[in-house]
Amino acid sequence: MTPFRLLAILVALPVLIAAAQPAPERPLGTMREQAAVQQRWLEARLELNLPTVMRAHGVDMWVVAMREYNEDPVFRALVSPTTFAARRRSIYVFYDRGPALGVERLALGGTSQGGLFRAVRDNEPAPDGRPRELWGTAQWDFFARIVRERNPAAIAVNISHEHNFADGLAAGEWEQMQAALGPDFAARIVRNERLAIDYLSLRLPDMLPTFRRIQELAHEIITTAFSHAVITPGVTTTDDVVWWMRQRLADLGLTTWFQPSVDVQRRGVVMQDSVAPVILRGDILHCDFGITALGLNTDTQHMGYVLRDGEAAPPAGLRAALAASNQLQDIAMAEMRPGRSGNAALTATLGRMRAAGLDGTVYSHPVGDHGHGAGPLIGMWDRQDGVPGRGDVPILAGTWFSIELQAATTVPEWDGQLVRSMQEEDAAIDASGAITWVVGRQTEYHLVR
Numbered sequence: 001m002t003p004f005r006l007l008a009i010l011v012a013l014p015v016l017i018a019a020a021q022p023a024p025e026r027p028l029g030t031m032r033e034q035a036a037v038q039q040r041w042l043e044a045r046l047e048l049n050l051p052t053v054m055r056a057h058g059v060d061m062w063v064v065a066m067r068e069y070n071e072d073p074v075f076r077a078l079v080s081p082t083t084f085a086a087r088r089r090s091i092y093v094f095y096d097r098g099p100a101l102g103v104e105r106l107a108l109g110g111t112s113q114g115g116l117f118r119a120v121r122d123n124e125p126a127p128d129g130r131p132r133e134l135w136g137t138a139q140w141d142f143f144a145r146i147v148r149e150r151n152p153a154a155i156a157v158n159i160s161h162e163h164n165f166a167d168g169l170a171a172g173e174w175e176q177m178q179a180a181l182g183p184d185f186a187a188r189i190v191r192n193e194r195l196a197i198d199y200l201s202l203r204l205p206d207m208l209p210t211f212r213r214i215q216e217l218a219h220e221i222i223t224t225a226f227s228h229a230v231i232t233p234g235v236t237t238t239d240d241v242v243w244w245m246r247q248r249l250a251d252l253g254l255t256t257w258f259q260p261s262v263d264v265q266r267r268g269v270v271m272q273d274s275v276a277p278v279i280l281r282g283d284i285l286h287c288d289f290g291i292t293a294l295g296l297n298t299d300t301q302h303m304g305y306v307l308r309d310g311e312a313a314p315p316a317g318l319r320a321a322l323a324a325s326n327q328l329q330d331i332a333m334a335e336m337r338p339g340r341s342g343n344a345a346l347t348a349t350l351g352r353m354r355a356a357g358l359d360g361t362v363y364s365h366p367v368g369d370h371g372h373g374a375g376p377l378i379g380m381w382d383r384q385d386g387v388p389g390r391g392d393v394p395i396l397a398g399t400w401f402s403i404e405l406q407a408a409t410t411v412p413e414w415d416g417q418l419v420r421s422m423q424e425e426d427a428a429i430d431a432s433g434a435i436t437w438v439v440g441r442q443t444e445y446h447l448v449r
Contacts, residue, residue: 025252027217028210034294037210038081039114041295044204045077046116051103053198054096061152062195065091065143065173072158072168074196076295077369080113089173091143092117095150104150108143120146140180147185155185156192162389165200165374166193194393200374201366201399208428208438211296211368211400215426215439218291218300221248225262225287226304226446231279233306233448238262239276245289257297257371260289267414281308284318285446286422290371297371299402301424304446314445317411318419324407325421326443328353328360332378332403336364336395338433342376343391350384360407367402367426375399397433402426 028034054062066072068086078092091108107117122142147155159174160166169177178186203211222245224230230244241262249256264271265284271277279285285304290297303322305314313319328349335348349362361384366375376393378401379386404424410416426438 027252028213028254028293031253035081038294041204041207042078042080042113043116044206045199045202046105047102049199049202049204050094051096051099053195053202054094054103056198057156057192057194059154059156059190059192059195060096061147061150061154062094062156062192063091063177064094064158065089065169065177067170067173070170072196073165073370073374074158074168074200077200078113079110080116081295083111083113086110089139091139093143093146095152106146108139108146137180140176143177144180144182144185147181153188154192155181155189156195157189158196159191160193163193163197163374163393165370166191166196168196197374197393198396200369201396203368203398203400203428205398205431207296210294211298211426211428212438214291214293214296215298215300217252217254218289218298219302219439221245221291222287222289222300222302223446224248226285226302226448228449231306231448233279233281233283236279237276238264238279241279241287245287249291255292256290257292258288258290260287262287265419267417279306279448281306284419285448288424292371295369297367297369297373298426299367299371299404299424300426301404301422302442302446303421303423304448306448314447315411315413317409317413318445321407321409321411321419321421322423322443322445324358324409325360325405325423326441327356328358328362328405328407329403329423329425329441331356332362332364332405333427333435336378336401336429336435338395338397338429341392341394342378343386345376345395346379346384346386346391349378358407359409360405362405364404365402366399368400373400375401395429397429397431400426400428400438401435 064072064074066075066086067089071086087110090110093106095104097104105117107119112119158166158168225241225245230241242260245260263286264277264279267282283306288301290299305318331352332349335345346362353360361381362379363381364378366373376395377387377390402424406420406422408418408420411419423442425441427435428438429435
């Protein structure tokens with residue numbers, strides 16, 4: 001073989017190897033395609049949802065200020081998918097000029113986010129004649145000038161003692177903002193928690209098909225994880241299943257917002273303190289699993305059962321336990337009505353649950369931009385009397401929720417042992433207030449044969 005022939009082969013080798021590899025699975029498209037979808041969503045949220053929220057709460061200016069790597073919780077819902085952090089200091093100013101002119105969107109620091117903001121600069125030169133850079137005191141002085149020119153009646157900021165999503169203004173930024181505005185305009189500052197909460201909560205109808213596909217992927221991964229394709233009874237540990245789920249996400253180009261978990265309930269054995277137990281025949285399996293993609297997050301809990309030799313289905317008592325949690329799901333969803341607070345929905349749900357003779361716990365929450373999203377909490381596992389503050393927020397039409405709960409049932413085939421059926425499925429409330437499952441719910445155990 002000539003040296004030239006060898007060189008040609010070596011040059012072509014990477015291409016030949018790449019061509020021999022199977023095409024990567026991209027269930028949600030390429031990164032570029034996903035970013036284009038996210039950018040369309042951002043534009044619609046800024047054009048439609050933002051003015052709606054500001055006018056609903058009587059605020060004509062909303063200021064969201066932050067520094068790099070200390071971003072406000074609402075930051076990612078305001079910027080393009082190609083923006084990963086605030087640039088030095090970013091101050092976003094939203095000023096409502098009325099229905100005819102709409103909400104003016106200004107970025108003091110950072111970019112226009114693909115033309116969706118007007119990136120403004122201070123055109124006055126510094127005392128030494130050089131262009132003035134918007135940084136430090138100069139940036140705050142310029143911000144104050146922007147505010148004075150618009151003369152808003154109320155300047156909303158993200159400060160809250162109760163709500164994490166509405167408490168993004170850092171103490172240092174707050175102090176500098178007040179000093180720059182001076183007493184007159186500083187007196188107009190209001191802490192309107194609902195701006196950030198409602199803006200983050202409201203979904204676009206156009207988001208639902210993509211969210212449904214992500215949820216379908218979650219169901220598909222769980223179905224495989226809780227099958228003989230992944231689990232060999234007597235060999236596989238719960239940690240093995242967890243890491244298979246993590247790896248499957250990575251193989252699909254996806255990620256998660258929390259470490260998945262898999263746990264076991266076993267007849268006659270207390271398993272709470274078990275660490276990565278080996279899965280045995282006759283075990284009940286439970287997983288908690290979420291996917292993050294296109295800036296959206298899912299949250300799902302399903303139940304599985306490892307068939308004993310000779311069994312074709314779980315015992316009737318275990319099937320009844322799953323049916324009890326399904327019944328509690330029906331009750332919870334029926335009580336989640338727009339306008340009702342999370343605490344009111346919880347109280348009504350628990351009352352009907354007890355009347356039906358069920359023993360359970362409800363701890364549902366919004367989902368979307370964040371896994372544990374902005375909006376009303378409907379209980380917490382350790383707060384079944386309601387959640388002050390975060391449970392007082394009203395349920396809004398056009399939002400998504402994770403219906404998360406558990407029902408406890410005594411199982412005759414397990415000598416009366418209490419079995420907990422823990423389920424979580426994502427649901428959407430549409431503009432009319434109707435609530436439906438995003439994909440569907442689990443009504444039968446995943447079976448390991």
